[in-house]
Amino acid sequence: MSTTYAAKAAAGALAALLVLAGCSSKAKDDEGGDKGTAAGEVKTGDGISGKTISLGVLTDMTGVYATLGKSVTQAQQLYVKQFxxxxxxxxxxxxxxxxxxxxxxxxxVAGYTELExxxxxxxxxxxxPFVAAVKKRIDGQDKGLVLPQAWSDSLLGSPYIRVIGSTYDIETMNAVDFxxxxxxxxxxxxxxxxxxxxxxxxxxxxxxxxxAEEAGLTVVEQKIKPTDNDMTAQVAALKKxxxxxxxxxxxxxxxxSLVGVAAAGKFNVPVIGNNSAFAPQLLGTQAGPALMANYYVASPSLPIGADTPEAKKLVAEYKKAYPKDSLDNGIVAGWTAASAFGxxxxKACESKDLTREGVDKALLTLDALDTGFGIAQDFTDPNAASSKESVILQPDKSVTGGMKVVREPEASEVAEAYTK
Known part of the structure; x- marks a missing residue:
């Protein structure tokens, strides 16, 4: 994600944008407000015009997560076409x-302000960081459902922002448990x-x-920026x-970079990443052999190449729709989020209420959403992640999607007992 982003340096810019956005974003046109409230009709509001429901997609097609963003978006476009x-x-x-x-x-933030x-x-x-930057607006005045491709625990507690799968803190506990x-x-x-x-x-x-505290380990920290692509210094510090x-x-x-540099220096310790820290395209680079030998990924679902009927169906349909594009777990993430929204x-239609409030309430009734990728999602408690389970994957260029399962869906004892 090529950006000049640095969290602290950007805070002031984000705050200024939010002040401006808060002054302008709620000037609704004639399509806003409640509509269709006569007996037997469906209540509607923001985002519905004529016979069309508009949903926003704020993605990354050109930055650090460009590969993920493309896959997530195309999977959601495929879902909507079928829907x-x-x-x-x-x-x-x-x-x-x-x-x-x-x-x-x-x-x-500008994209959110435009589309909201x-x-x-x-x-x-x-x-x-970007979802967190507009969280007060979402919770306070906008109140539209947001299903982020983001897993920070700071996003919990909102009935409108619903993290799908385990949050990063829980996912990391499961990774260290592995x-x-x-x-x-x-x-x-x-x-x-x-x-x-x-x-x-x-x-x-x-x-x-x-x-680490529970298990008697010591964590040696190395904080980096998204623009830091060479991990030589970090590997040297951790080896020392x-x-x-x-x-x-x-x-x-x-x-x-990290896995490749470590392998070149014969620093052969296992490395495990969070779910957004891998793309199968890496297997075609010089780092590919080292990644397959010594790298693992904690994931909120089985991979796109899972041996389930739903996974095989999605693979076939995605290949047909996008024959020139590779398969990766962004497809699973995008499909799962679109399925949850769908x-x-x-559910909101059954209640004859397609307003933002009606859709928000409808999601809260979903307690076991299963799209065929190993983990059922429970959205009934806004204060909790929809799951505490993680799948551990390993890069393997011989399998569909470049990732194989080395540990089935599981929540560690530490994660199960954990509360914020």
Whole structure:
């Protein structure tokens, strides 16, 4: 995600944008407000015009997570096409309005400000720091459902922003649990943690520190910026510190550098990343062999190549729709979020209330959403992640999507017992 983003430096710019946005974003046109309230009719409001429901997509097509953003967005476009072909909902068809923020904080907030008055909610919003920047607006005045591609624990507690899968703190606990049970890390050892500054990395750090305290480990921290692509200094520091394993809460570029540099220096400790710290395209780079040998990823679902009927169906349909594009787990993430929004729309239709409030309430009734990727999502408690389970994956270029399962969906004992 090529950006000049640095969390603290951007805070002032974000605050200024939010002040301006708060002054202008709620000037609704004639399509706003409640409509269709006569007996037997469906109540509608923001984001519905004519017979179309508009959903926003704030993605990254040009930055650090460009590969993820493209896959998530195309999977959601495929879902919407099928949703509409099946009749839509309550006589309405769904359309996605897509904006690329390039993982830039100003573009992300500006994109939200532009789309919010025009859409019912957001089926995608990549970037924990950016969702956090508009959280007060979402909770206080906008109240449109947001299903982010972001897993910071700071996003919990909102009935409108619903994290799908385990948050980064819980996911990291499950990752370290895997290192202890499967990779020889034991009480008294040091583990490294390389992490992005800001909501993503610091949420993951909460998890590594918590399980380290419970298990008698020591965490050696290395904080980086999303623009830091060369991990040579971080690897040298962690090697000098004598860590027995490394947790990575960053992007695919940082994963390739860290694992590649470590292998070149014969620093052969296991490295495990959070779910957004890998892209299968890396397997075609010089770092590919090292990634397959010594890198793991904690994921909120089974991979796109899972041996389930739903996964195989999605693979076939995605290949048909996008024959030139590779398969990765962004497809699963995008499909799952779109499915959650689609199910909420259907529930809201049953209640004859397609307003933002009606859709928000409808999502809260979904307690076991299963899209065929191993983990059922429970959205009934806004204060909790929809799941505490993680799947541990390993890069493998011989399998569909470049990732194989090395540990099935599981929540560690520490994660199960954890409360904020």
């Amino acid at each position: 509409n072909a099946d009749g839509g909902v309550c006589g309405y068809k769904v359309e996605l309005t897509v904006r690329d923020h390039g993982y830039d904080p100003q573009k992300a 008055p025009k859409v019912l909610g957001f089926a995608q919003f990549i970037g924990s 290192l202890m049970k499967e990779k020889g890390v034991k009480k008294g050892d040091k583990i490294g943690h390389v992490y992005f500054e800001g909501d993503y990395g610091e949420s993951a750090l909460v998890g590594s520190k918590h399980i 510190a004598g860590v027995k394993a490394i947790v990575l809460s960053a992007g695919p570029r940082q994963a390739a 199910q909420a729309l259907k």
